[in-house]
Amino acid sequence: MDTKEEILKNVNTLFAQKGYSLSMSDIAKSVGIKVPSIYNHFTGKDEIIWTAIQIEVADFFEFMDMELIQINATPSLERLKLLFYSIIQYFAYGDKIQFWRNMSLISNLELRKNTNALICDMENNMYKKLQMIFIECLPDKKTEYENIEDIVLFYFLMIKGLLDVMITHQDIQFELSTYIDKIWNTYWGLISRA
Amino acid sequence: MDTKEEILKNVNTLFAQKGYSLSMSDIAKSVGIKVPSIYNHFTGKDEIIWTAIQIEVADFFEFMDMELIQINATPSLERLKLLFYSIIQYFAYGDKIQFWRNMSLISNLELRKNTNALICDMENNMYKKLQMIFIECLPDKKTEYENIEDIVLFYFLMIKGLLDVMITHQDIQFELSTYIDKIWNTYWGLISRA
């Protein structure tokens, strides 16, 4: 792997741990080079972080697209559950939740604005795709189409809320998988009867 | 107001903006004193931040207790809605969402552990109190007691998810109040039919 890729890979971990306050020396140390060498690949710290963020968002986007294709193979009723668990697992792996959290808290205003705009774009795109999945998966239910919008919104909220819980409980003993099951069952129970 | 209070008040804003990476000179400048003067009131940066966090969590706790008392005056069915809007408004005021977000992302491991433990304690306490409100407010519904637990869990998740959206959309044009109404109506619609 070339140095540039190596830098970006390590910045992923460092940004998750320290957010925008990660230092150039942190990066250099993790890669095994000296600080000035970094400037041969990037113009500065902001460019490195912004690149890492763009890659991570694109990665998640790609992951979601792959998942949406894959779930076509499963029975309609199972798809939403499968997708839910996949998304949670994506963020649970490594430090991804912390990474995404730090994205929205960057103290550099311009960088944060760009980042949040990127996240919103991605979410709106996902929102539309999810809506189609929902319409497909809940055809025999009495759910009106206008309600589907709200139910998709809730699907997002549930995931966001769950990720928040996972952050807060990161350092303490916690039966996560039971908790996740409970949440899904509640959600499914609620929308099935709606 | 004495200097110590003034420091803590300003640290509240600074921590919301910069998180753990706020600097002693940031604090000094905001209060209008020199850095060494801060050490006459606190042993160091960690103590200041930890104190500010404890105060904020206690403040929220107190706020919730006051709200729980106040809503007794409203009709049973309106209580949960009123409480929902109150909580959202609490966090929407000033930089409180950012403050709470930064709490869970402190790069100092020990401080973060203590902080998250504090948050969990507070939430567990709130959880129990909310459960009682729910049992009181949904007596004529066919909701079984075991379901109430899950519905309260969802009440929390919905709020957490909504706060996440508010963070992501902080810098862009966004019809927040419409969005909030939509979420509440969906939630209420779902649990009313359950």
Added chain:
DNA sequence: GTCTATATGTTGATAGAC
């Protein structure tokens, strides 16, 4: 209680040798 002066380390970034 607040200050000046200072210690000691770290930050992001650049110049220029190899």
Added chain:
DNA sequence: GTCTATCAACATATAGAC
């Protein structure tokens, strides 16, 4: 492409005068 050397600015923290 990587390095050493260097920079000015900043960090947390302390000693000691007033």
